[in-house]
Structures are given as C-alpha cells and as structure tokens.
Amino acid sequence: MLQLYMTPSEKKSEEIVIRFVSKRLLEILDDNIIAFVDMCDDDGRYYERITCDEDWDKPLEEIIDLQRMENDRRFYSEFMAMAGLAPGPVAPMRAVHDFFSLRRLLKAKLEYKPDLSMEYILYAMIMTELDFCKSMPESHKKVKRIPEPDRSIVMKEAMAEAAECKEEDPDLYRDESVEQIAEKLMGYYEDLGQYVMTCFEDTDCLFLDDMDEEFMEKSGFASQLGVNIQGDDTVLKVDGLDDETDFYIPAWELEE
Numbered sequence: 001m002l003q004l005y006m007t008p009s010e011k012k013s014e015e016i017v018i019r020f021v022s023k024r025l026l027e028i029l030d031d032n033i034i035a036f037v038d039m040c041d042d043d044g045r046y047y048e049r050i051t052c053d054e055d056w057d058k059p060l061e062e063i064i065d066l067q068r069m070e071n072d073r074r075f076y077s078e079f080m081a082m083a084g085l086a087p088g089p090v091a092p093m094r095a096v097h098d099f100f101s102l103r104r105l106l107k108a109k110l111e112y113k114p115d116l117s118m119e120y121i122l123y124a125m126i127m128t129e130l131d132f133c134k135s136m137p138e139s140h141k142k143v144k145r146i147p148e149p150d151r152s153i154v155m156k157e158a159m160a161e162a163a164e165c166k167e168e169d170p171d172l173y174r175d176e177s178v179e180q181i182a183e184k185l186m187g188y189y190e191d192l193g194q195y196v197m198t199c200f201e202d203t204d205c206l207f208l209d210d211m212d213e214e215f216m217e218k219s220g221f222a223s224q225l226g227v228n229i230q231g232d233d234t235v236l237k238v239d240g241l242d243d244e245t246d247f248y249i250p251a252w253e254l255e256e
Helices: 011-040 053-057 066-070 074-083 092-107 116-135 150-168 178-190 192-199 204-209 213-218 221-225
Strands: 233-237 246-250
Touching: 011 066, 011 074, 011 092, 011 116, 011 150, 011 178, 011 192, 066 092, 074 092, 074 116, 092 116, 116 192, 116 204, 150 178, 178 192, 213 221
Parallel strands: none
Antiparallel strands: 233 246
8 A cells, every 4th residue: 555645643544544545546557557458459468368248347467467568568658658657767667667566556455655766657647647537527536535434434533633723723714614624634535636745745756757766866866855766665685695685675565
C-alpha cells in the first residue's frame, strides 16, 4: 500500500483510508494496462489466458500475462511515452519496470514510499485520470465514496475534527456547518483532485522532466533542495560471495 501524507489520526480510520486510496489507485493503474492491451494486443499475446466470459471476473494477473508485458518495450513506446506516464530522462525499460513495481507496491500489505521515478508515474497517472473525469464524467468519477460501514468510521473522526476546527476558528468557518467541514476533510481520501496532497510529500518528482536522478545526485541538486530520490528499500545480503556485498532492493518487492 502507498504511504499517505493526509490521514486520520486514529489507527482504525487510518488503515481504512490507506487501504481505500491504494485500492483506488491500483484500479486506475490496471485500467491503463487494459487500455494498452485493447490498443496493442493484436496477436492476443497478453489475453491468452482468457478462455471464457467468466475469466473476466478473475484478478488481472490471472487473465493477462503481466510478466511478458513488463519485458515488452512496446509498453513504453506505444503506451507510457504516448500517454505521458514516463519521465523523459529515465531509460525506457526502467520506466516500464517502475510502472509494474508501483503496481506491486499498491498491492502490498504494508505501507511504502516509492522512489522518485515511480512517484512521477503515479502523479502523471492521477493527472491523466483527472482529465478523463472532466471529459468523460459518465465513466470516470472524480469522487468515489469509501464503502460502508468503513465510511461511517472515518466520518465519525472527521466530524470530531470539524467540530474542533469550527470551535477554534469560528470566523474562518462561520459559513460552513460541521457536516460541510467534515465532508471537505473526507475529500482528501475520496476526491481524486485532492490526491496530490494526500499521496505526495512534495512534487519533486516533476524535476524528472528536466534532469535524471544521477545528475541530481552528482551535481548536488538533490542534497541542496532535499530531493528524496530513493524510496523505501531493504538490504539483501547474499551468502557465498567472497566480498561482503549489500544489495538494496525495494522493500515491497521482498514483502512476501
């Protein structure tokens, strides 16, 4: 699941929100995969696991060959680059890997911060989906409510926070009821337009439009501006090597 930056303070509500936001983003990402297959899978190489209509109810990885797709340069040239989902300075197959690594992160059981390239993909994906929400509101919803009974649990905390806000600053909130303030707070979790604040500590990933990560590090740009290039990782020690070597692997890739 994705580490968030706007969450309720109570643990139960926080868990609900993180799970809901990650699931929604995963659905958007999977819609992008299906869009690529619909456009480019002329020979049926990705849909080869579909044998009947009931197969469509299965998880995406059971009906589409995602491993083959992750190794296909066409996914970059015919989809990611054209859809604006890839940072220009990042090598094509690295961008493809980061796209699918982001999918694994969103499906993970624990919370993780992605690296800079993955944040760029996530940001671009959200912006693209927001464009669809404007142009095709009948099929792309900007606001999706947390299912009950979970929403009532989160709303209860939002109402308490809203009442506190109104009491502490009555002039600022004089034209809004406690219920209206609480619904605004729920927007951080339910309104895709608020996800830039919810899902990102900052928008440093957009620096990748102009420079790659290696330049940021070697030039001192990253340290001077506090750009966090590396996401959550773990150290993997390999036995049997003559020299002690540490391999830094994205933590979500080794969760299982």
